[in-house]
Amino acid sequence: MKYSNAWHLRDIILLTLIAIFFGVIYWVIGPLYNVLTVALTPVGLGPGANDVVMGIWVMAGPLSGYIFKKVGSATLGEFLGSVVEMFLGGQWGASTMISGVVQGVASELGFTFTGYKRYDWFSLNLSVLTTTIVTFGWDMIRNGYSKYHIGLLIALFIIRLISTWIFSGLLVKAIVKLLDRTHLMQTQSR
């Protein structure tokens, strides 16, 4: 299968729809994040909730990368999702779009490092790793993670890595497997 890098109207609509769907599904579990945060706040671990659900939050990136197999698809997917999120009045306001780009680029890197040639378990894992590292770096700045004790920092990083691996790795792989069987995606990117 040869994939072209041009974006067509249908790809753009599809990408946006997927991003919105994921946003809405995330929204449905929004309470989960809030409950978790409230529960962890008294011991000062509130931000950890963010790391626990991080994987769900960034799933759209690797998935778009995998589905579209185009340069920039992961980034665009996350970014469009964040624009929608901002219009829905999410908890991070104007910084949502910045996070969208950061997360998008983060998961894109996994595919970039494999030259957009490999779309397999390896590149997916690489994407999981880059996503974790880059988004963690961004939280060091935005959410003041950099001031935490090193022990906590490592713990949060590991939690985030696991969460991202479960959702953006394992789950994305399972979803893609189902999709591949329908052969419906093949007509894409024509």
Next chain:
Amino acid sequence: MNPSLKFLLAVLIALEISFTSTWMVNLALAIIGLLIILTSRPPLKRLVLLFFVPLIPAVALAVAILLQSNAGMHFALVLFTRIYAYVFVGSAATLTTSVSDLVMSLEQNAHIPSKFAYGFLGAFDLLPKIVSEVNVIRAAGNMRGQALHIWSPQLYFKAILASLDWSENLAEAMTSHGFSEGAPRTYFKQIRVHWWDWCIMISSLLLLQIALFGLHLQ
């Protein structure tokens, strides 16, 4: 203000306060954001929500700093006000602009290819259907004796298939309504960038620099 510039400004502000630690500036931005929000006369419920939604992450971040680091009260306050600045500045932009105006402005002023502008808009307009579709997918699962959870691949699989189907229908319909990628179009509603748009943008940013710099010197 011109929608494209308005959003650019909001993002630039958010970016800048992400890298600076001056709680007074954050607070001032939040207040200005709130004033702009109030001019759009949002329903009371929305306003109340706007105050409470950021509270959870804001408190969580502040408490974490107090308990888990040596950064102290000042930095906790910075993080707390930062979240509110993000949300109020963001909402000031979103509540005063319709998505279609933003999209038209991006097309006409920022010269984003129209396929991106209208592709996004067409998808965005399906939002209410998407929300109900997620519920329908879960109900359809239950009706067939299969519960779908947040970790069930089928949930996302169905969402993607619905997207695929809808994107095909929508792209075909838009094409059938004469839309063609890259073809010239006329505009019923001309959206311009006026000189005062640039003035607002530049002076806002200047003011922000002065405030940040001034307070930093203290």
Next chain:
Amino acid sequence: MATISINHLSFSYPTEDGQKPLTLADVSATFPDGGFSLLTGPSGSGKSTLMKIMSGLYPKFGGVITHGEIQLNHTPISEIPETDRGQLIAMMFQNPNQQFAMDTVERELLFTLENQCVPPSEMMSRVDRALEYVEITALRHRQLNSLSGGEKQKVALAVIIAMKADTILLDEPFASVDPVARQLLLSKLAKLQHEEHKTIIISDHDLEDYDAYIDHLFVLNGTGNSLTLLNETDAQEKMAAFQRQDTSDQQLSLPTKVDQPVITAHDLSLTAGTSTLLKQPEINFFKHHITLLTGANGTGKSTLLMALSKLHQYDGTLLLNQKEIAKIRNNQLYRQVALVFQDADQQFLNVSVAEELALSLKNSQAAAYFKERLPGFLEKLQLDHLQDHVVYTLSGGQKKKLQILEMLIMATPVLLFDEPFTGLDFSSLQTIMAIMKQVAHDCHQTMLIVSHQLFGLDALVDYHVTLANNQLQYVEGLA
């Protein structure tokens, strides 16, 4: 003015393994200029496919033309620039949703005119005229999302009128349109044909009501390898064969005292957005009976079914076996009541036909009953050869049949149907009704069926409820 001629056209949706089964094989025909043509054929024969090729959407959006071409005014469609195409040919789709890019009616019309590079100063008058023509000026500023299926189709027609397309293609445009709206749309189309000399081509299974309007009847055969223009007598014969018996004098009985209610409503009120759809002091639906629910477009039939399956909020009391529906937990509720969605795709969870059927059998409340009868049902519905097909690539009618069957297999005590018969050809319709009747009887099911199409329903349903003026009411007449 436009002549469409199809010359030895073959078209295929290539499969994954490189095969190219021909969906349309060497078909030829000429659609006369300025005529009103009806294209009919069994479900899955390729009508939608043909329409999309004529409008130039295929092969751009899928499939390949393996042979032949379609010419519009003697120019192959593929050679007409996309931007000019809108003035020559426009299409209205089977599915009224996802037809619009913008949020409001007016903006969609403007969007279309912008695409055609109409000077801004002319736009408003063209919008005004198009809306007036279809008599929907009142909908001008409405959110497209908030319109009913019928209203959306009217907007779609207004868009086409604003585009000033010479040829109008309509792919089963009335699938979700009530008889009143359908008559209105048909008469508008006839007016367009006569006064503005437009060429109109409609595809439909349901030949009723067309008699007065159409000039030509084209039939695509089941395997998509012959497209014929029927001569006058054959056409008359076919139309007459389809002429339904008049449903207006068919009588049903009213519920009796001995009937046991399974669903009970007190002071039920349903709203959608800003509009109130239902205000109902009291109504029951009865156990082990099949009830038909009818009403004009947008009166709230679908909304009621959604409320019954906890997918739409309601005010007041709505009881299922004496329990408040809103309070029953999902996994409990959906074992007692299930909804056959209007859109078949929403029902599917798996990839292939076989997997879909297997899932239903696995979780069925009457597995043994169906295990025995399934092969027979599949054969009757002509689904038996499709076992390893991907469900999402079936034709509209095939999907519908599979969807109804797999929900029947679940044997849920209360089964709600939202327009189950749309897109079914005549013989499929009769088969599926017979199966529904048999299963409802054998598995002691209660069914509530929303349908615009009434043909043959007198044999299936026991009771008839109408929804009008925000009220549900049992009636004796079928029509």
